[in-house]
Amino acid sequence: MAWGTLTILLATVALALCDPLGQGVLHVRHRRLAVEDRPNCKPGATPPPTVVDTTARLAEIRRLFGEVPGGAVHAYIVPNEDAHQSEYPSNFDQRRGYISGFTGSAGTAVVLANDAAVWTDGRYHDEAEDALDCNWILMKQGVEGVPSISGWLVDQLKNIPGARVGASPFLMNARTWTSYSTIFAKAGISMVEVNDDLIDQIWTSDRPPQPSTTINALSIEYAGKTWEEKISDVRDKFASNGAGAYIVTSLDETAWLFNARASDITYNPFFISYAIVETSRVRLYLLDHITKLTTNPTDINSTAKLHEHLKTSTNGSCSSPVSSCVEVLAYNAAAVSEDIKAIANNNVSIWVSLYCNQAIYSTIPEAQRIHDKSAIALMKSQKNAVERAGMQASHIRDAVALIKFMEKLEREVKAGQYWSEVTADADLKKYRLEQNLNRGLSFGSIAGSGSNGAIIHYSPTNATDKQITTSDMFLLDSGGQYLDGTTDVTRTFHFGVPSDYQKECYTRVLMGHIDLALLKWPKGLYGREIDAITRAPLWEAGLIYLHGTGHGIGAYLSVHEGPGRISLSHDLNPSDEVLDEYMFFSDEPGYYEKDQFGIRLETIVMVEKVNVTYPFPDTVYLGFRPITLVPYEPNLIKKEMLSAKQIKWLNDYHKRVEQEVGPKLSGAALQWVKARTTPISTQTVSSAQPHAPALLLTVLSAVLWWSCLH
Template sequence: MFEAKFQTFSDASAPALGTARLKLLRAELERRGLDGFIVPRADAHQNEYVPPSAERLAWLTGFTGSAGVALVLRDEAAIVVDGRYTLQAADQVDTASFEVVPLAETSPERWLEKHLPAGARFGFDPWLVTVDGEEKLRRAVTAAEGTLVALDGNPLDAVWVDRPAEPLAPIVLRDPALAGEDAAIKIARVQQALAEQKLDALVISDPHGVAWTFNIRGGDVAFTPLPLSWAIVPKEGRPTLFVDGRKLSNATRDALSAIAEIADPTLLERGVELVAGKGATVRLDKATAPAILAARIEAAGGKVSSGPSPVALMQASKNEAELAGMRSAHVRDGAALARFLRWFDAEAPKGGLTEIDVVCALETFRRETGALKDVSFPSISGAGPNGAIVHYRVTEATNRRVGMDELFLIDSGAQYEDGTTDVTRTLAVGTPTPEMRDRFTRVLKGHIAIARAVFPLGTSGAQLDPFARQFLWAAGLDFDHGTGHGVGAYLSVHEGPARISKLGTVALARGMVLSNEPGYYKTGAYGIRLENLEIVVDGPAVEGAERTLLAFETLTLAPFDRRVIEPSLLTPDETAWIDAYHARVNAEIGPLVDAATRAWLDAATAPLGG
């Protein structure tokens, strides 16, 4: 019955093959007179998801995680990964050839300082390392008494003989009814921001920013409708969009040519040099701009202003058309979720389901809406102890059967043309223990505290983050991830710059969409996470208020599992919030589902009191 675009991450590059490739790379480095080289898991835009042609780290080492870096020297090599991937890297990488180094123990730069021989020439690809990244590398190599060398051409690409071609997915124009603002107006807003910040030009190196500014979407990477592209926006005059012309139909080219010059990406370096002439100050996004662009600006006599792109904040605050699309997408997604949750309730207790079965089923229910473009990230489908692995990604090797009297965590999302979704529910299979109910309810109380928060304009995510943790803290518990991240409008499910976390310094503003996802994880036993998306909206009118107030509107429409709620831990206000939320879910989703699902939904959203 079910099918899905399910990705298993097998050992396509087995350890022996990885060892052979390491030998090839070392030979190429020796040919170029280099003693070492860095291989980050990155493309030229520092995207979260990269095309197959940029999966250099996976090709070399066999490691398929979404973050990591390999350091290759003449006689030794290491792969540095964060805590999410320590076990995965040990399984996928030939540990006789690569030392697996946990990031918590040492950084790539620290490893280099310790292992790089004095006098060594250490190379890097300046397209794959940011300005800040280059500076960190330079300090490390200098401390080791070596020389850092920016390379013209990636030596790994020279030995990757079957490297996939660069993606050429067609670029499409965003429906004006969904974009809500003409690209020409957006460009004018960006240029006004440049003038206010005394900048002469901006290089948009983040394809999400390009997509938003020019009202375009593409399909060059998985999970996010990105057109890999660049743009230069001068303070005055027409911007230039750097994109492979093979991605443009005649109609799309004509529409974009009305607001911008169109150039091939191979001309980006020359374009940067031209705009930097005569001492111009050019803003580079410090999070995504490759170091080579800074070098070209300085070589042309310009000044580099490294900082956040002004596009990021504009993009984060959605306009009314974008918010209407997000609401519509979440209603549609909620109906698919209701069908899935009823199916899971019926099938899980039979004992035949696996984690992969659950992923396939949910993706199929979403596909049956007729509107699904893609999933917005690889679904996290964790049964029992696998649910306690925060960023768990099921594979054929780890696929666990759903067992009785345990919790199941499903974190998933969808890309629809009108909006992006991300939702997590923790479900009981059989009878949850009193401890499970206690922890679930504490997480739910934190979720409600965020959803009900009223806060002054200018409040940051870091200031709100404790709201979600207070009930866990009271029991000596916590969770080790942020409470929420930004979400794009048919763009990235992980969008900056705002977030609700201990590190969230950006003030929340009207129109931002953020996740609300506190959790609790008991290693080896179970995981709990409850996630809805929220819109930042105007707060309630308060008599005598001296500050402008903001609040949240909940977008996601899916019931919480009432069987894992411990009502005695809830206040009357919290109980009322849950009952009101469930009544809303039933009212908005009920008319969209079949009779069997409607009957299930009636029971799943019944008031907690009975």
């Protein structure tokens, strides 16, 4: 085995052993954490303007601890997710954001009688610090000694006889619920279902309304398969697993399955819903279902009303044969549960996904329950031919918007005109909305100048807004929703004279970015098995980034899509699937220097079959094809650090930008692209390549391994 391969394997194994549950924690020893550990809460510290005062809210929820049916609870868990386990819940469902003030897309709040804590991953450490008031302990996942939620609660409650931990069973997936219950039971602590969520009881006067937007049919021109064909595929899938029904609980899955889109969730074209698919019956549960069935489409590309699209009557009922029609019913958790019980009473096995909420999961008798990976997620992630063509076309149009904007921004910043993160965010949105088939943004743009760029999931606001200048680096992570695809692209810029250190950091990020894009591998690998390749150029200099390297992306669906992913922190996630043909992923390494600058480079890539020189017998090889076509920042590249192979990839990539995006540009925007895509000569390659000595990384892996075991 080559030293480089052995090194990467050792590094991956070391991190996996340190983090067997995929929580991003690199150390098993816990330390005592307190509010006073936070910089913003030390004596004399001035709280930032983004801090939210939660004192009254915490007092209200604690008052309700004693009113829980069945007996008082001593702690309450508030997840980020809604009843459908959405990564980005609607404003109505931002319960964790309400109680804590921290609104990042990942994190969990826990409230006790005298303490409160928020857990979040490395993307949000800085943002959470600046949002939480001094009622809260910040638990930075991925930092040495930070306890797990269950471990901390056991430590806090172990001396309370009959201690009870409450949570809404609708807002926590069954797998997590079972894990907590098992751990708590060993310590004599009970996990309690609180059906009337405590946050819902206190969040009343200023709560946003529950979203219920018009549902538009997505034409076969963009979907590539009819909903009837997809239903047939799902039936084949659950039948092969011994089931007679599948419960669809994820909003991206109902949108995909029925070829329908709405805007109930900000940036995500979903509608609040459940669905039940049986061998001869399909039911879809919607808010305001009668109105939705008969309302005229709001999208000019949708020609059918929903009841026509689903082949149902205007009241949602079906005439015979039921199998060629979707029954549409009122969205009501109790009604869904009763329908599931009725199916179970007919001695039918029912399949629910691993991330089904605890309330639905517990409705199904254990003997008839199949709790497994989603029946839909894998087929949704492998795009059909129409979706693949749409993804490429939408990314080209998106590149046009981004390039036109960036040419203008760079030109005007260099001319001394005032630009800030907020104005840049707003202006870029206009360019995207001008593009054909655009349906808005795919997420809130991350536009970080200087030190704000070091906040991994930073969102510009009037309170935090910084000017974009020629003195600082500028990180821009943005994307759009289009009828034919979803985009997500990050580029980092410097419009002045960057330091040599900034250039080296950028170049190391670029090297890892290219190394992943160049990789060929035998079919059957998980993303966790290739992630370390991207980090190696950074690791050799001691640089680390605390987020995954690649997430899946949908086709006019979620900007973050499973079940595949490229991340060291998801090594044993039971929903993971191997990387396979026609899946789309981001390739996005980064580096973030606190209070200084941030770097991230993100290109969407598609998995495809590739040829190799000496193919092993009966083995299919896969690789990545770049889909995003936006040039990199030549002002930040130390060309002499790149290998000849990396330079060739970069030159070939930039040639594609010129050939595929260039014809859609003119004037200054075209010249901007030409200036940034000038080929690099391989004569600039250094004779002494800076790739990490294998021994150095091997030692690093050994140290990580040793620290976890001791």
